[in-house]
Amino acid sequence: MNAKVLMFHRVLPKSKFGGINAYKDRGTLISESFFESIIKKIITSKKRVLTLLDYHILQEKNEINSNDLVLTFDDGYKDNFEYVLPILEKYHLKATFYPTLKYCFEGNSSPLDAYYSIGDQLALDLEQRQDWITGEQKKHFLSLNYAGQKEFNHFLSKKHRKTPTNKALYMSVEQLKQLLSLGHEIGAHSYHHPILTQMSPEDLMEELARTANCLDLLGLPRDRTFAYPDGVYSEPIISKLKQEGYLSACTVEAKPVHSYQPFKIPRLFIHPDYDLTAI
Ligand SMILES: [Zn+2]
Missing domain, CATH: 3.20.20.370 (Glycoside hydrolase/deacetylase)
Known part of the structure; x- marks a missing residue:
C-alpha cells in the first residue's frame, strides 16, 4: 500500500x-x-x-x-x-x-529566481514567454552549472537592460x-x-x-x-x-x-x- x-x-x-x-x-x-x-x-x-x-x-x-x-x-x-x-x-x-x-x-535568491525575474520584466509574446519558462531557453539554463547560470543571467540582463532580483x-x-x-x-x-x-x-x-x-x-x-x-x-x-x-x-x-x-x-x-x- x-x-x-x-x-x-x-x-x-x-x-x-x-x-x-x-x-x-x-x-x-x-x-x-x-x-x-x-x-x-x-x-x-x-x-x-x-x-x-x-x-x-x-x-x-x-x-x-x-x-x-x-x-x-x-x-x-x-x-x-x-x-x-x-x-x-x-x-x-x-x-x-x-x-x-x-x-x-x-x-x-537563486540563479533561477534571478532568471525568472528578468523575464517577468519584459513584454514577451506568448511563444517567447513559453521559451523562457519551460522551453529551449529554460532547458539550456538548467543544463548550466551555478557559475554558468549566473553568467547567462548576466548576459540576459545586459541584453534586455533589466536588473535581476536579489531579494531574500x-x-x-x-x-x-x-x-x-x-x-x-x-x-x-x-x-x-x-x-x-x-x-x-x-x-x-x-x-x-x-x-x-x-x-x-x-x-x-x-x-x-x-x-x-x-x-x-x-x-x-x-x-x-x-x-x-x-x-x-x-x-x-x-x-x-x-x-x-x-x-x-x-x-x-x-x-x-x-x-x-x-x-
Ligand atoms: Zn526544487
Missing part, C-alpha cells in the same frame, strides 16, 4: 502575485485560497497526514493504508513560512519541507528552526539545487557534505529524507544517498508504483489547475 505524496512549491495570496509571474505560469505558485481548499478537502475526507519520514517508518512496519497522505514543500521559499505554516497550524497538520539550504543560510525569497535559518520546533520535518533538497546527475563525483560529494553540514547546524536528527532537485536521479545517486544514511527520497514522477520503493517515491505536482478529485 502506498500513500499519496503531494508536492507544493510556492503559496501566496492572489494579491501578491504581481502582474507577470513566472512561478505562476510555470505552475509552481498556487494561491493561498486554493491551498486552503486543498487542506479543507483533506480534512473532510479524513485523511491521515504524515511526514515523509513517518511514511517511511510506517511502511517498514507495514502500517500504511490508502487513506494516508504526505504534504511536501520544495525549495524553502519564505511564503511557506508566511502563508503555509499558519494554515497547517490551524488544521493541526505536519508537513515536510525541502529547502535549498544555500539560499536560506545566505539570505539571498527564502526562509531564514531561524524560520527553519521554528518549523522543526513545531514538529514539521525538514529534509534534504541539496545545498544549491544542482542537477545531481550532471555533477562530477567530487562535486557531488561536496554538495552532499554541505547539505549535511547545514542540516546538522539546524539541529536536525540523523534520520533524514531527500527530494531530488528537479526530480533528477540515477542508480549511482541512489547508492550515494544510501551510503550517506538517507532513509528515503522522493521524485517528481506522478506515476503510481505498486510496491514501495523508498528511493523512488512518486509525488503529485499540485499546480493551479490541479483537479482536486485526484486527491
Whole structure:
C-alpha cells in the first residue's frame, strides 16, 4: 500500500502575485485560497497526514493504508513560512519541507529566481514567454552549472537592460528552526539545487557534505529524507544517498508504483489547475 505524496512549491495570496509571474505560469505558485481548499478537502475526507519520514517508518512496519497522505514543500521559499505554516497550524497538520539550504543560510535568491525575474520584466509574446519558462531557453539554463547560470543571467540582463532580483525569497535559518520546533520535518533538497546527475563525483560529494553540514547546524536528527532537485536521479545517486544514511527520497514522477520503493517515491505536482478529485 502506498500513500499519496503531494508536492507544493510556492503559496501566496492572489494579491501578491504581481502582474507577470513566472512561478505562476510555470505552475509552481498556487494561491493561498486554493491551498486552503486543498487542506479543507483533506480534512473532510479524513485523511491521515504524515511526514515523509513517518511514511517511511510506517511502511517498514507495514502500517500504511490508502487513506494516508504526505504534504511536501520544495525549495524553502519564505511564503511557506508566511502563508503555509499558519494554515497547517490551524488544521493541526505536519508537513515536510525541502529547502535549498544555500539560499536560506545566505539570505539571498537563486540563479533561477534571478532568471525568472528578468523575464517577468519584459513584454514577451506568448511563444517567447513559453521559451523562457519551460522551453529551449529554460532547458539550456538548467543544463548550466551555478557559475554558468549566473553568467547567462548576466548576459540576459545586459541584453534586455533589466536588473535581476536579489531579494531574500527564502526562509531564514531561524524560520527553519521554528518549523522543526513545531514538529514539521525538514529534509534534504541539496545545498544549491544542482542537477545531481550532471555533477562530477567530487562535486557531488561536496554538495552532499554541505547539505549535511547545514542540516546538522539546524539541529536536525540523523534520520533524514531527500527530494531530488528537479526530480533528477540515477542508480549511482541512489547508492550515494544510501551510503550517506538517507532513509528515503522522493521524485517528481506522478506515476503510481505498486510496491514501495523508498528511493523512488512518486509525488503529485499540485499546480493551479490541479483537479482536486485526484486527491
Ligand atoms: Zn526544487
